[in-house]
Amino acid sequence: MRIGELSERTGTPRRLLRYYEEQKLILPDRCANGYRSYDERLVDRVLQIRGLLDAGLPTRIIKQILPCLDKPRRIHFSDATPEMIATLENERDRMSQRIECLTRNRDAISDYLDAVLGNKTAG
Amino acid sequence: MRIGELSERTGTPRRLLRYYEEQKLILPDRCANGYRSYDERLVDRVLQIRGLLDAGLPTRIIKQILPCLDKPRRIHFSDATPEMIATLENERDRMSQRIECLTRNRDAISDYLDAVLGNKTAG
DNA sequence: TGCAACCCTCACATGGATGTGAAAGTGAGC
DNA sequence: GCTCACTTTCACATCCATGTGAGGGTTGCA
The missing domain is CATH 1.10.287 (Helix Hairpins)
Incomplete structure (x- = not known):
């Protein structure tokens, strides 16, 4: 999906979706025309980011804890x-x-x- | 106690104790010489303020919920x-x-x- | 062809919590 | 009386999440 749909489905301003990307919290693909293309499960991820931000965590920390939540099964030992x-x-x-x-x-x-x-x- | 002691006992910069006062979260007395004089129980209150700020609440909201915590027994109906x-x-x-x-x-x-x-x- | 609704990047602005420091007053001890 | 460690107010600076808008490209449709 493109940024407009993700924005609507998460209640998040486009500006912030780009900001989260700049902070490396999300990494959307790009279409041939340069438009951002978001995977379906980024909906949940964005909501999670917003919740954590609202609870007082800075993006710097959120970026570090997000990988732990990606796949509860598949542990990324490389990060450990x-x-x-x-x-x-x-x-x-x-x-x-x-x-x-x-x-x-x-x-x-x-x-x-x-x-x-x-x-x-x-x- | 004066601002230095409260600062040490709560781990809060003096600057912020004055800021919380400006935001009407705390209301210290004044000595004859103009120095702020803090009551003993403001130690707990300041720690509570810091905890809520850290949890993402803005001072505007903290100011509103603090009266509910003052005296669990004595309800302030005037605020209600x-x-x-x-x-x-x-x-x-x-x-x-x-x-x-x-x-x-x-x-x-x-x-x-x-x-x-x-x-x-x-x- | 042109308009409308998307998208892009870039950049400056804002608000809230916090840092930093200047200029000056107070008070205790030597 | 001087010095040092406290205090005062005031003001400008910083960081971060967010707002806003300019200037311009892309796509679909009348």
Whole structure:
């Protein structure tokens, strides 16, 4: 598919699809006329990128963790340098911290909403 | 405590403590000489702010959800306008999405690491 | 043939969180 | 009184994700 369709199906501005490519997060093919040609499964990948960006990860890190998610079965040992392993362990831990923080605060918001809505008539 | 101590205890540059104040996330007292004076519990609050920023929330939103976390017991009904309720529900849902995304990807990283480290000698 | 709707690259702009440093006031200790 | 380590405000700089638009090529259709 071309950039317009991918843009619509992922809700992502064309500008950003080109930006993600510039940052080497995705690597579309090119048609004879120079147009970008996106594979079907890039839809999911783009959504994943957007989710991670929204969760606070920079493109530099996303680029490093994406290969781990490509094929759960086929491990890329070529990428598995000691530095890469260390990076991944570090990012995994940071993500766990983020999850904890978000969970804690989301639950607090939930409690607050329950209290406010539940007591509304009584308040 | 003054800004230097809070900075050290939270690992936050002074510049940012002033920035958070400018964004109305914290409201320190002032000593007679004009120095900022921070209450003890602002340590936790600053750490919470940093965690939420790191998880992708902008200061504008953090400012809105912080009052819900102040006193789990004492609900501020004055803040509970319909718009505020809607905002909180919306942010709660967005945080849940972030948690899902982070969890999914963190688990994938974990699986990858398990596979790479576990199979290292066999690969 | 010409228009409309795509696509391309390039480049400058914006907003939010953060870095850096200048110029100046305060306070404790020598 | 001087010095040093703190503090203040102010302002300009940087990084990154994103917006915007110019200038131009490609394709399909009336």
